[in-house]
Amino acid sequence: MNRNQRLTRNEDIKRVRQKGQSIARPSVVLGFLPNCFEETRIAVIAGRSVGGAVQRNLAKRRIRSAIQGMLQEIKPGQDLVLIARKPILEQPYRLLVDTIRKLLDQAGLMKDDLS
Numbered sequence: 399m400n401r402n403q404r405l406t407r408n409e410d411i412k413r414v415r416q417k418g419q420s421i422a423r424p425s426v427v428l429g430f431l432p433n434c435f436e437e438t439r440i441a442v443i444a445g446r447s448v449g450g451a452v453q454r455n456l457a458k459r460r461i462r463s464a465i466q467g468m469l470q471e472i473k474p475g476q477d478l479v480l481i482a483r484k485p486i487l488e489q490p491y492r493l494l495v496d497t498i499r500k501l502l503d504q505a506g507l508m509k510d511d512l513s
Contacts, residue, residue, distance in 0.1 A: 399462060403469065405441035405477050414441075414479045421501050425486040425494065426461065428501040429479040438472050440465065444482035457482035464495045473507050 405411060418431030433439065442461045444454035461480050472478075486494065502508050 399440060399466060399469070402437055403440055405439040405479065410439075410477060411441050411443070411479055414477045418477070418479075419505070421504055423497050423501060425483050425489045425497060426501065427481040427483065428498075428505060429481070430505050430507060431477050432475055433477045434475075436474055438469070438474055438476045438478060440478045440480065442480050442482070448482050448484050449487065453487055454482070457486045460486065460491065460494060461498070464491070464498050467495070468499060468502065468508075471508050472502060473509055476507055478507070 405414070414429045414431045418429050420427055420429040422428075442458045444457040446454070448454050448457050461482060465480070480498070489497070499508075
């Protein structure tokens with residue numbers, strides 16, 4: 399994920415979490431809100447409930463890696479916040495990728511195959 403695809407400002411992340419919609423799964427929560435830019439910006443969060451610093455960093459790396467292959471398939475102009483939950487540490491990577499893909503699809507954020 400390059401720098402212009404990152405959602406880094408705390409105010410922007412709070413705005414997505416408060417004003418946006420969210421969809422939850424046991425291992426990850428997706429918050430989303432349209433933005434006024436051409437690119438999709440993404441923030442990945444892992445709170446203390448996931449574990450210590452090592453576990454939180456592992457969870458965030460797994461999410462970033464899983465979403466990296468889907469970036470071209472996501473509709474532009476969205477702010478996304480992916481929040482890790484504790485079960486993400488035991489979830490197989492392939493299942494994590496499928497979970498994130500299903501969340502994005504359920505939110506209507508994936509580009510149509512006709513495009």
